[in-house]
Amino acid sequence: MTRTERGPVTRPALSRCIRVPAEEFADRHWGREPLLSTAADLGVGFEDLFSAEAVDELVTRRGVRTPFIRMAHEGTVLPASAYTASGGFGAEIADQVSSDKVLAEFADGATIVLQGLHRLWPPIIDFTRALIDDVGHPAQVNAYVTPPSSQGFEPHYDTHDVFVLQVSGEKHWRIHAPVHVDPLRTQPWDQHRAAVARAATHEPVIDAVLRPGDALYLPRGWIHSATALGATSVHLTVGMSAYTRADVVDALLREVGDNAALRASLPLGIDLRDPEALAPIVEQTVQALIETLQRSDASRPAAVLGARLDAETRAEPVSPLATLDALETLDADTPVRWRGSLPVRITTVDDRVRIVARTKTLSLPAEAERAVRRLATGDVVTPRELPELDTESAVVVVRRLVREGFVVASG
Template identity: 75%
Template structure:
C-alpha cells in the first residue's frame, strides 16, 4: 500500500502543534498525557489556517448549512431553528445559516461551532490531509467561537484525541484526568456524567489560559471545560479518531464468515434463558473463534483496517476543469506527482501492473511498473524522465494516471 504526497521525515503538520520532538510525543504523550505548548515554543501560529475574519465569511457568504454549523449556550445545544433560515430564491433549502439570528444568539452569549472545516475551508482541508499523513489516523476539524466571558459546554470528555489550537482571543482551560480511560466512540461522557462532574470539582491537571498561537493536546477521555476571556475567543479543535486494538479485534471478527463452524446454525429449540443449556454452544463457538483468530494473518487484518481507513479519509481534491486543461497540455516536459494522501496498492502480475484504490482499479502494461512506482514516491518528476519508458509511452502513461485521478499535473 502506498500513501503519498511528499511526507518529510519531520512530519511538519504534527510538529507545528508540539513544543517537543514528534518522536517524544509519540512515545510519551500520544494517548497517555496532556501537553500544553506555548506560542513562544512553537515554530508558527495558526492564523494561516483560520482567523476571526474567516468566521464572518463562513457565516455571511458561504451558505453554510446544518450540520456544518451549530450553536450552544451554557452547556445546551440550541435548536437549528434558532440560527438558520430558508435560503431564499434560487436556494430553496430550509437550514442555511442566518447571519441575523447568529448575531442575536452570539450577542446573548451562545458559542458558534463551525463543524467539518476539513471539508469546507481550503487551508484546513490541506492541513488536515497533511496531518492524516503524519498521524496515520483520521482527522476532523471544528472551530469554536465563544463570546467574551462565556462557556459553551459543561465539563466533559471526548472519545477522540484533540489538539486545541488558539487562533484569536483567550480561553481559560481546566483539564482533569480521566474517570474512564480511553473511551471508545460508543462510550460517551454522558454515561459517566456524575463521575465527570465530581472530577471537575477537584484540582485540575492543567489550569491555563490559552492565547493566540498556543496549542493543547488532550488524549481521549481527559475532562475539560473552558471559559473565554474579555474578548471573543476563536479556537480550532482538531479531532483525531485514533484506531484502537478494539478496531483490530473488529477487523479479525469481520472474517467470521470464513469459518464453517461459525456459520453453522444453532440447535432447534434453543432456549437462551437456560444458561446451562447454552453453555456448550458458547464453548464450541469460542473454540471455533480461537481457531479462526489463530489462523488470521497480519496482511488480511491490516487490509480490512486499511479499507476502513480509506473510507474515513479524503485524498487531495481534484479540480475537474484544471485537470482536463492540464491533460490537453501534458507532454514530456510536464511535471507530475502522485495525488496527495491517495492510498493505493501497486500489484505487478504477468504482463500487467494494476493500481488498486478504494474506488477504482487501473491496469497498465507491465512496462509501466517502474514509472508508476516512481510517481508513487510522491515527489514531482518530469514525464520524459520516467524510468522504463520512452518519451511517447511516458506521456501516454502519465495521461492515464492523471485522467483516472491517481496523479496530478500541477499548474
C-alpha cells in the first residue's frame, strides 16, 4: 500500500486559487493556458496567508538572510550589500537584512522579493504543503513587494508554472503567448531574450489589473510583466515545478545499464569526431535502446520520480518538544492521526509489518498491520479504536509511531 496525501476530491488549497472546478482546470488550463480568477469568483482573499505587516515583520524582526531576500530595480537585481549588513553583536553574520537599507532602496523604487516563504512563514508553510498534496508536484512561494508605479522585472517567462495571488494593492499584468512552449529548467528565458522582447510588443493575451483577492495562473513559458499602480503592491508567486515527460524519459534511460549491448565499450582507436565512423554504432545503439525501452514498464519511473518528489517536498512539520510532552500523556483515548503529507509504503513480510518512508523504515509485529493501515487513512482515531489490537498493545504501537514521526497527536 502506498499512502500519498492528495486530500479530498475538492482539492481545497488548489480551489482557493482557481474559479473553475479542479477537473476543468486540469483538463483545460494545467500546462496549457492562463486562467484569471477575481476576488468575486474566489470569495476569499489571501491576507490569512500574508500581509504588508508580515513583510515589515520579516524585514525588521526575523533576521532574514540571503537568499531568502533579494531586491531588484527596474529589472536589475541589486547586490546583496545594498540591502544587507552584519547582524551585530551575538549574530555576526554579514548578510542579514538591514531594514534601513531596505527602506532606502524601496523608497527609491526597488522591489522586495522575499523568497522561500514556504519555509519561513507558518500560514504559507501549511498552505504550500496542502497545495502540493492537491497538484502532486513540488511548489515554492515568494512574495513580491513593489512600490507604487514601479516594475520589478522586464518581460520574461518562467520555467515553472505559477499562481499569482494578489494580497494587497493593485498590479497591472500583461501576458503574452510563449515563444518557446513548455521550457525545461535548462531553457531559461534569456536564451530567447530577443524573441521575448518582440513578443512583449504585441497585443497581450491578458491585460488586466489584479486587485486584492484576485489570482492568476500562468503555465511555464508564458511571457509576463507587471507594474504596481497607485499603492504598494504585495503579491505571492506560487511556483510549481511540474514534472514532465522528459523526466519520465530520464527515468527510463536509467534502464540502459540493464542491457549488455549498451554497456559495451566503443571500438579501440575509433575517431569520435568522425560521423561516418559513429554512424553504424549509433544505429546499433538506437536499436538496442528501443529493445530495452519496449521491455520497460512504469515501475522504475515510479520509483525514480517518487523518490525525487519525496526529496523535493516536506511532510507536515513535527514539534519536538510538544511531541515529547504528548507522549507523556498519551493513552487509549488520545486522538491521533497520520502525519500530513507523509507518503509511505506498507508491506507485510513474514511476521512483521514494514512502514517504509523516504528517510526511515519502521518494523512492527504483523498483528499491528490493520491498525497501521487504519491510521494511514488520515482519519483522526484513538488507540482504543484501532482494529485487532487490545488497548494496551494499541497504545504501545501508537506511542512508537508518534515517537518515530509517523503519527501526530490531534488534540
